[in-house]
Amino acid sequence: MFENLSERLSGVFDRLTKQGALSEDDVKTALREVRVALLEADVSLPVARDFVKRVQEQATGQAVTKSITPGQQVVKIVHDALVDTLTGDEDPGKLKVDNPPAPILMVGLQGGGKTTTTGKLAKRLKDREGKKVLMASLDVYRPAAMDQLAILGQQIGVDTLPIVPGQKPVDIAKRAKQQAALGGYDVYMLDTAGRLHIDEVLMQEVEDVRNVTEPRETLLVVDGLTGQVAVEVAQEFDDKIGISGVVLTRMDGDGRGGAALSMRAVTGKPIRFVGLGEKMDALETFEPERIAGRILG
Numbered sequence: 001m002f003e004n005l006s007e008r009l010s011g012v013f014d015r016l017t018k019q020g021a022l023s024e025d026d027v028k029t030a031l032r033e034v035r036v037a038l039l040e041a042d043v044s045l046p047v048a049r050d051f052v053k054r055v056q057e058q059a060t061g062q063a064v065t066k067s068i069t070p071g072q073q074v075v076k077i078v079h080d081a082l083v084d085t086l087t088g089d090e091d092p093g094k095l096k097v098d099n100p101p102a103p104i105l106m107v108g109l110q111g112g113g114k115t116t117t118t119g120k121l122a123k124r125l126k127d128r129e130g131k132k133v134l135m136a137s138l139d140v141y142r143p144a145a146m147d148q149l150a151i152l153g154q155q156i157g158v159d160t161l162p163i164v165p166g167q168k169p170v171d172i173a174k175r176a177k178q179q180a181a182l183g184g185y186d187v188y189m190l191d192t193a194g195r196l197h198i199d200e201v202l203m204q205e206v207e208d209v210r211n212v213t214e215p216r217e218t219l220l221v222v223d224g225l226t227g228q229v230a231v232e233v234a235q236e237f238d239d240k241i242g243i244s245g246v247v248l249t250r251m252d253g254d255g256r257g258g259a260a261l262s263m264r265a266v267t268g269k270p271i272r273f274v275g276l277g278e279k280m281d282a283l284e285t286f287e288p289e290r291i292a293g294r295i296l297g
């Protein structure tokens with residue numbers, strides 16, 4: 001897990017083994033490499049800077065352990081600090097779905113993986129927690145999106161709200177709420193419409209839906225490969241709607257996962273799940289250890 005960065009650091013630390021403690025200069029030199037590694041992993045510059053500064057304070061003066069090289073020791077300090085930043089008080093995999101029917105609002109930009117993730121989460125709630133789930137598509141602009149959710153529902157054995165052409169998103173949401181109560185559902189999930197960019201109409205619509213349903217969870221689904229953009233999108237959705245967590249999709253791709261660190265540092269919101277593919281079971285609970293390892297390369 002630590003090889004890449006450790007290799008980079010080994011030269012820097014050759015002379016340090018004799019000194020017995022990490023000096024400020026040596027730590028600074030090493031952390032320059034760490035900063036490059038973070039930026040290469042798509043962590044934003046201000047977040048990388050802040051992070052490195054904090055680690056520098058922690059690392060300076062630490063006694064060098066005999067069993068590992070100083071380079072490895074700095075990487076370990078960095079790794080632990082990454083895990084610490086990425087870990088919150090909450091249990092990422094535990095959605096608030098008591099008091100049935102519990103509404104879950106799914107938000108995000110078009111193409112981020114919202115509909116796919118709605119299906120994945122519904123399946124997870126059904127399979128792992130035995131919940132009876134109803135899914136509803138509010139994407140009145142793209143009938144294909146509504147059909148897509150219905151097809152996913154059939155695949156995973158989860159009910160979808162029947163499509164009524166011409167209904168407004170807020171009315172579909174009301175109907176879902178009613179149906180969830182009448183049908184004895186534990187959870188109802190609302191898959192909102194996405195846009196290519198954030199716009200006022202979209203936000204107003206999501207806000208109206210939020211107001212009539214009072215969701216227990218509002219999950220933002222974003223493409224983890226979009227790095228900084230993902231963080232900006234999360235910030236905007238949080239400011240306007242208020243989100244309870246983030247799902248980072250396409251983490252099966254080549255990305256190094258730096259968006260996760262920026263996301264947590266900038267928005268303070270927990271990453272709850274990561275999407276690891278197109279299939280309905282390609283969803284995992286967010287694990288700080290795993291992402292930290294990946295960021296370090």
Ligand code: GDP
Nearest residue numbers: 110111112113114115116249250275276277278
């Ligand atoms: P939406 O517009 O936000 O609802 O996005 P969709 O759910 O329709 O997803 C857009 C595309 O991304 C589809 O082809 C999905 O199969 C794909 N997708 C979604 N999540 C993941 C993921 O975690 N990994 C990969 N590789 N593809 C994903």
